Structures are given as structure tokens and as C-alpha cells.
Amino acid sequence: MENSDNKSSLDALVSLCKRRGFIFQSSEIYGGFAGFWDYGPLGCELKKNIKDSWWKETVRLREDVEGLDASIIMHPSIWKASGHLDTFADPMSMCKACKKLVRADQIWDIFGESDIFAALEPLLGDAGKTANWCKGRGRALAPNLLAVAQAETRLPEIFEKLAACADARTLYTLLSGVELPCPHCGGEMTEPRPFNLMFRTVVGPIDDPANAAYLRPETAQAIFAQFLNVVSTSRQAAPFGIAQVGKSFRNEVTPRNYIFRSREFEQMELEFFIKPDEAVEILCGNVEKLTPETDLSEPGANWGWECWHAYWVDQRKKWLVKNGLPETSFVEYWQTADELAHYARACVDIQYRFPFGVQELEGIAARSDFDLTQHCKHSGKAMDLFDEPLKLAVKAMTEEDRAARRAKIAADWAARGKTAEAANAFIDKLFEGKYIPHVIEPSAGVDRMALAMLCNAYAEETVTDDKGNSETRTVLRFSPLIAPIKVAVFPLVKNKPELYAKAREIFKGLRRHWNVFWDESGAIGRRYRRQDEAGTPFCVTVDFQTLDDGTVTLRDRDTMAQERISVEALRAKLLDLLD
RNA sequence: GCGGGUGUAGCUCAAUGGCAGAGCUCCAGCCUUCCAAGCUGGCUACGAGGGUUCGAUUCCCUUCACCCGCUCCA
Numbered sequence: 001m002e003n004s005d006n007k008s009s010l011d012a013l014v015s016l017c018k019r020r021g022f023i024f025q026s027s028e029i030y031g032g033f034a035g036f037w038d039y040g041p042l043g044c045e046l047k048k049n050i051k052d053s054w055w056k057e058t059v060r061l062r063e064d065v066e067g068l069d070a071s072i073i074m075h076p077s078i079w080k081a082s083g084h085l086d087t088f089a090d091p092m093s094m095c096k097a098c099k100k101l102v103r104a105d106q107i108w109d110i111f112g113e114s115d116i117f118a119a120l121e122p123l124l125g126d127a128g129k130t131a132n133w134c135k136g137r138g139r140a141l142a143p144n145l146l147a148v149a150q151a152e153t154r155l156p157e158i159f160e161k162l163a164a165c166a167d168a169r170t171l172y173t174l175l176s177g178v179e180l181p182c183p184h185c186g187g188e189m190t191e192p193r194p195f196n197l198m199f200r201t202v203v204g205p206i207d208d209p210a211n212a213a214y215l216r217p218e219t220a221q222a223i224f225a226q227f228l229n230v231v232s233t234s235r236q237a238a239p240f241g242i243a244q245v246g247k248s249f250r251n252e253v254t255p256r257n258y259i260f261r262s263r264e265f266e267q268m269e270l271e272f273f274i275k276p277d278e279a280v281e282i283l284c285g286n287v288e289k290l291t292p293e294t295d296l297s298e299p300g301a302n303w304g305w306e307c308w309h310a311y312w313v314d315q316r317k318k319w320l321v322k323n324g325l326p327e328t329s330f331v332e333y334w335q336t337a338d339e340l341a342h343y344a345r346a347c348v349d350i351q352y353r354f355p356f357g358v359q360e361l362e363g364i365a366a367r368s369d370f371d372l373t374q375h376c377k378h379s380g381k382a383m384d385l386f387d388e389p390l391k392l393a394v395k396a397m398t399e400e401d402r403a404a405r406r407a408k409i410a411a412d413w414a415a416r417g418k419t420a421e422a423a424n425a426f427i428d429k430l431f432e433g434k435y436i437p438h439v440i441e442p443s444a445g446v447d448r449m450a451l452a453m454l455c456n457a458y459a460e461e462t463v464t465d466d467k468g469n470s471e472t473r474t475v476l477r478f479s480p481l482i483a484p485i486k487v488a489v490f491p492l493v494k495n496k497p498e499l500y501a502k503a504r505e506i507f508k509g510l511r512r513h514w515n516v517f518w519d520e521s522g523a524i525g526r527r528y529r530r531q532d533e534a535g536t537p538f539c540v541t542v543d544f545q546t547l548d549d550g551t552v553t554l555r556d557r558d559t560m561a562q563e564r565i566s567v568e569a570l571r572a573k574l575l576d577l578l579d
Numbered sequence: 580g581c582g583g584g585u586g587u588a589g590c591u592c593a594a595u596g597g598c599a600g601a602g603c604u605c606c607a608g609c610c611u612u613c614c615a616a617g618c619u620g621g622c623u624a625c626g627a628g629g630g631u632u633c634g635a636u637u638c639c640c641u642u643c644a645c646c647c648g649c650u651c652c653a
Contacts, residue, residue: 011646019590019604025644031626032644197651218653253580253650260653267653349652360652445653463614471615493611521606525614532614544612553613560614 010355013458014258016474020533022046022454022484023259035255035263042534043450045484045515047266050323050449051245053481054268057319058243065241065270066234070222072247073203073213081378082221082371084198085214197250199263215249220441223271224371227383238385238437239299239308241272245446257356259447266446272312273437275387276369277304278409278430282393305345305438309366312442313348316364320350324479329456331358343370352452361452362444369436376436384434391433402431453482457535463560476535477558480578485536486514487574490527492543494520503542506552506567510540513571514578532557537577540570 017023022043026036039047059065079085199215202208216222223230223242230242245268255261277287284302288294294307296314303311313332321327335347347365351358372383394402406427413423429435457476464470480486487510491503500520510516517536519527524541531539539555541562546552551564554573565573 014645015590028626028644030643034644248653250651250653256646256651258645261651265653269653351652362653443653448653473615490613492613495609495611499612523611523614523616525616527615528613529615541613555613562613 010258010455012460013355013454016458016476016533017043017454035252035261037259037262037447042484046453046478046482047446047450049482049484050446050453051266051268053323054319054444055243055245057322058241058268058270062241064236064239065243065272066230066236068223068226068230068242068244069246070219070226070244072216072249073201074216074222074225076213077378078221078225078375079198079214079217081374082224083374084217084221197252199249199251217250218248218443219244219246219267219269220271220443221371223269224375227273227372227375228381231385237387239272239274239303241270243268243270245269257354257359259451260354260356260359262447265448267443268446268449269441269443270312271371272308272440272442273385274303274305274308274440275390276430276435276438278412278426279387279390279435280304282397282405282430283390305366305368305440308440309346309348309364312440313350313364316350316362316442316444320361322479323481324453324477325352325456329353329452330361341365343367352448352455354452354455359448361448362442364440364442367439367441369438371439372436383436384429385437387433387435389433390430390435394431394433453478473529473532475532475557478535478537480537483535483537484515485517485531485534486538486578488517488519488527488531488536488539490519490524490539490541492524492541496544498547499542499544502546506540506542509567510571510574514574528555528560538574 014023020042021040024038024040025032026038027033055067059067076085198217200212201215202211203213204211223244227242230236234240246266247264248267249264252261252263255263275283280287280302281304286302287304288300288302288307290306290310294310296307296311299311300307317327317330317332320330329352331351331353333349333351335344335349340347345366345368347363349360350362350364352361375381376383397405409427409430410420410423413426414420426435454476457478459475459477461473461475462470463473476483478484489503489507489510491500494500503520504518507516507518517531517534519530521527528539535557537557539557541553541555543553545564551566552570553562554565554570555562
């Protein structure tokens with residue numbers, strides 16, 4: 001029951017979006033093209049408003065965030081360093097009997113660690129050590145086992161197999177000699193085939209694999225790749241951020257749910273670089289503990305990654321509410337330690353209650369120094385920030401203090417499974433005032449945001465007129481901030497020249513500031529309803545009284561109430577409501 | 580990619596192996612002093628390709644797209 005209601009509400013929305021010019025199927029005259037969508041006159045205004053609102057709030061109104069607009073096709077090494085080239089491929093197996101598709105990596109989840117280890121134990125020896133190294137799941141398995149094989153065994157043939165192995169299922173089969181059955185029905189599975197989600201293209205006139213390049217699958221990596229240039233030209237120091245809005249491309253296996261998962265989509269991403277907690281502790285003497293009482297309204301000097309992460313979750317929620325998604329419409333989901341990517345320390349998904357289910361709208365991840373460290377390794381360029389106050393603070397410490405600090409950091413690192421060499425290298429640099437900053441990444445999908453805002457705004461309500469006739473009014477209750485059309489201006493009638501001219505004059509005046517719509521056709525009620533479907537928050541009607549006293553009527557979309565207001569007051573009021 | 584379902588006008592739906600229809604929308608005109616009014620006129624469709632047939636929107640095949648599941652997380 002609930003499902004069919006939900007489905008019909010999405011269908012009604014899809015229909016409205018097409019009818020009113022929000023969203024069209026890509027290449028529709030040729031039958032459409034799966035996974036691609038076009039935004040029509042109202043849709044592109046909506047999207048632009050969402051992006052502008054994000055940009056204004058995230059970049060313009062902050063002194064600690066800079067913008068970037070990087071190219072979509074970048075040096076392929078970037079995707080090598082980020083890991084997308086190796087692991088953005090999902091190897092899949094299909095069951096020959098029940099035809100279900102299983103991600104080869106997920107074998108790990110389905111069969112559990114103990115089964116896998118049982119198979120590996122006779123081949124690799126110490127199962128306890130294996131388990132320790134293989135804390136990561138799925139994708140991390142093969143490289144980790146490679147390390148096990150190198151360090152703990154002298155079996156060259158296994159070493160070779162491991163090196164060639166891309167997924168857990170194949171690995172299991174190679175090591176144990178057992179074909180894993182379908183986890184659903186026990187049937188025989190096909191060979192795993194890689195599904196690389198990156199779009200490949202060729203740069204230059206020669207169609208040669210050596211010239212392969214990729215359309216970016218996320219905007220984030222460009223920010224890391226241009227990190228040094230932004231740092232050296234913007235006079236920013238940690239904590240500070242770099243923001244980017246732009247298209248990304250993923251060759252999804254199954255694009256679904258209208259514009260929710262498409263192959264070409266737009267992202268709004270911020271990489272916010274913060275000092276490592278170790279640096280904060282030296283500078284401030286302590287790192288603030290995150291508690292439910294922590295005041296997140298203004299950043300604190302002694303914030304570590306946990307407070308910064310919570311701060312950005314809070315900031316993003318406030319933005320969503322301000323732009324029309326009430327707090328009750330979304331869910332804040334903290335990923336469990338199990339679900340986190342191996343480099344992530346924490347990740348919050350903000351999920352929206354879409355008609356087709358609760359689905360992710362945006363993610364706010366604490367990614368540690370993983371990305372910059374990767375680019376440092378692959379490019380050979382130091383990604384360190386120099387922090388003079390930190391250097392001075394270290395200099396001011398006594399020899400004993402420094403030794404105690406070194407011991408404490410080394411102990412922390414050891415507890416996190418890091419080697420002593422890595423810890424010492426980090427501390428040496430830290431004491432010189434240098435570190436690779438850690439990053440908090442709020443990453444939102446523009447198209448998903450637009451869909452959520454459309455779903456949230458859509459309403460059908462029954463209105464009853466003076467004569468007692470009731471009918472359905474369809475209305476999009478967008479926040480005025482993102483509404484495609486801000487104001488519509490109507491002459492009450494069009495066959496009275498003075499009234500018409502006055503309305504044109506007001507229209508032209510308002511148009512200088514906002515996207516304003518002119519409509520003179522049909523009865524006034526019909527024109528109001530057209531604007532209701534477009535989500536226009538305000539309608540201004542010029543009537544005979546306007547000619548006498550200069551006032552117009554301002555009609556509110558949601559209440560349908562009207563007030564008389566002078567043209568000057570109207571401008572001030574709109575400025576207040578729309579900015 | 581696999582299984583199931585669906586494709587007729589901008590939208591919602593009819594009918595039919597032999598001229599494809601309606602309501603709403605949209606456009607033009609008349610009229611109109613505030614919530615889809617009225618009158619007149621108008622535009623617009625069988626997803627694409629192939630086959631069977633004298634003739635296919637209808638039957639068959641292929642393909643494309645959408646919806647539901649497997650899968651996916653911006």
C-alpha cells in the first residue's frame with residue numbers, strides 16, 4: 001500500500017517534470033539513452049540555484065574556502081594514485097542457476113572471515129597473522145595477502161597467483177582449489193568479470209591503449225591534484241578548504257530511479273584540510289573531545305578531526321534545511337566501523353526519504369591524510385603544509401617535553417597498527433612544523449539534491465472554491481532560494497493598455513534582479529495555477545487599483561493569500577525573502 | 580549484464596489486420612476587475628528497425644527506453 005502510493009507519487013512527479021520542462025530524457029527523439037538526463041528551462045534554473053546556494057554558503061561567505069574548476073579529463077596517473085583504476089572495478093559473478101549477480105568481493109561478507117581463513121591457513125601458515133593483516137575487507141584482501149606471502153612464506157607459485165588476483169572470489173578459488181557456490185542457491189557461478197565504472201576515452205588522434213584517459217568519476221581528486229597550486233596562490237593555512245562543483249561520470253551497471261543514479265552527474269564537493277590532531281595538541285595543549293554538548297556553531301582552535309567532522313555534518317544539515325528540506329525529511333546515518341572504506345575514519349551519510357526508499361543524498365567523510373599521501377607517493381611531490389606557529393611551539397618545548405611527546409605519538413600510532421618507522425618519520429616532520437593535512441570531505445550530488453527537493457516540494461491538495469466545487473491543486477513548494485522562477489507578473493486583464501503598460505514596467509524592473517516570469521494569457525486563476533506547478537513562490541498582479549495608488553497584489557504560493565503592497569515595498573520584501 | 584512487466588498526442592487513457600479517438604494541457608482570437616470560467620479555431624501520437632501480409636499501431640523477430648527485482652551509494 002505504502003509502496004504503491006510512493007510509486008504513484010514519483011510517477012506524478014516525473015510526469016510534472018516533463019510537462020513543465022524540468023527534466024527530459026536524454027536523446028529522446030532517438031528513443032532515449034539510459035543513464036543520461038537533460039534539464040529543461042525550469043530544471044536548469046533549479047539546478048543552477050542549488051549550485052549557487054551551495055557555492056555562496058560554502059565558498060563566498062567563508063574566508064577559509066577557495067574555489068576550483070578543474071578539467072574533467074586529467075592525467076591517468078591521478079586515477080592510479082587515487083585507487084580508482086585498480087579498485088573502482090567491481091568484479092562480478094553470476095549464478096548460472098538462479099541468475100543472481102554477486103559481487104566477487106562480497107564473498108567476504110557472505111561466507112565470513114573464518115571460512116576464508118580456514119581455506120588460507122594450510123597455504124599461508126599462521127592464520128592468526130593472516131587475520132590481523134586482513135582486517136580490511138574485500139578489496140584490501142589481495143594486496144594484504146600479497147604482503148603476507150612476501151613476508152611469511154617462500155611459495156613462489158602462490159606469490160604469482162596472488163599478484164594476478166583481482167578479487168576475493170578468484171583468490172579463494174586459486175588458493176583452495178574450490179569453486180565457491182552461489183551464496184543464494186548453491187548453484188555454479190560464472191567467472192568473475194570486472195565492471196570498471198570509469199568511462200575510458202583516447203586522448204590524441206591515435207586510437208591506442210597507451211593514450212587511454214578517463215572521464216573523472218569524482219571531482220575530489222582534482223582538488224588533491226591542484227592542492228599545492230592553490231596553497232601557494234591563496235595565502236591560506238590549515239584549516240582551510242577547496243571547493244568544486246562539476247560533472248562526474250560513472251559507467252553504472254544499472255542506472256535507476258529517475259535521475260537518482262545516472263551515468264553523468266554533477267557533484268558539489270569540498271575538501272576541507274585540517275591540522276593533524278598531533279599538531280593541534282602541540283599548539284593548544286589539548287584536542288577538544290567531541291560530546292553531544294560540543295558547540296559546533298563556531299570552529300575552535302583546539303578542534304581535532306572529530307569536531308571538524310561533526311561541524312561539517314552540522315553545517316550541511318543547516319544548508320539542507322535552509323534550502324527547503326525539513327529535518328524530518330532526511331536521516332543522518334553514521335557508518336559503522338565495518339562499513340567504512342579502509343582509509344576513512346568516519347563517514348556520515350545524509351539520506352533522504354525518497355519515494356523509492358531511504359537513499360544517500362550526500363556523504364561527509366573524514367578521510368585522514370590518505371589522498372594527499374597517495375598523490376605524494378605517486379607524484380613524488382611533497383604535499384606538506386608548513387606551519388610556522390607549530391615549529392615555534394616545538395622549539396619552545398623542553399627536551400624532556402619533546403621526548404614525552406614523541407613517545408606518546410609513537411604509542412598512539414602503534415595502537416593504530418602503524419609501523420615505528422612511519423611514526424618517527426611523521427614526528428620528525430611534525431617537529432619541523434610540517435605535516436600532510438587531514439581532510440574532511442562533504443560531498444553532495446546536485447542531481448540527487450534536485451530530485452530530493454522536487455520530491456519534497458511536490459504536493460497535491462484539494463481546494464474548494466466559493467461555490468463549493470473542489471478540485472486538485474498541484475503545487476511545488478520549493479524554498480524561495482531554489483525556486484526556478486522567483487516572481488511572476490500578471491496584468492489582471494490584457495485589453496486595457498494603461499494597466500498592461502504598468503505591468504510591463506514592473507516586470508522589467510524586477511527582472512533586473514531575479515528570474516521573473518511574464519504571463520498575460522488566460523484567466524488570472526489559471527495563471528496562478530501554472531505558477532503553482534512551476535513552484536514560483538510569488539505572483540504579482542497589476543490591477544485597476546495599481547493605476548490609482550501604485551499598489552499591486554502579492555500572492556503567496558503556499559497560502560494563496562494576497563496582500564496589497566507598493567512596488568517599492570515589494571522589491572525590499574522580495575530581497576529579504578529571496579536572498 | 581540476468582529475470583519479469585510496459586511503450587498510442589505535452590499529460591492521462593481509448594479503439595482497431597483496412598481513414599487512430601477523447602479529456603486535460605498548449606497555441607491563436609473574442610471575452611474577462613483575482614484562483615484551472617465561457618465561446619470559436621488550431622497544432623500534436625502508434626519508441627526504432629526488420630519480417631509476415633494486398634495492407635501492420637495491431638501478429639512475429641530484433642533493438643532502444645522506462646518500471647520492478649539482483650547489483651549500486653554522489
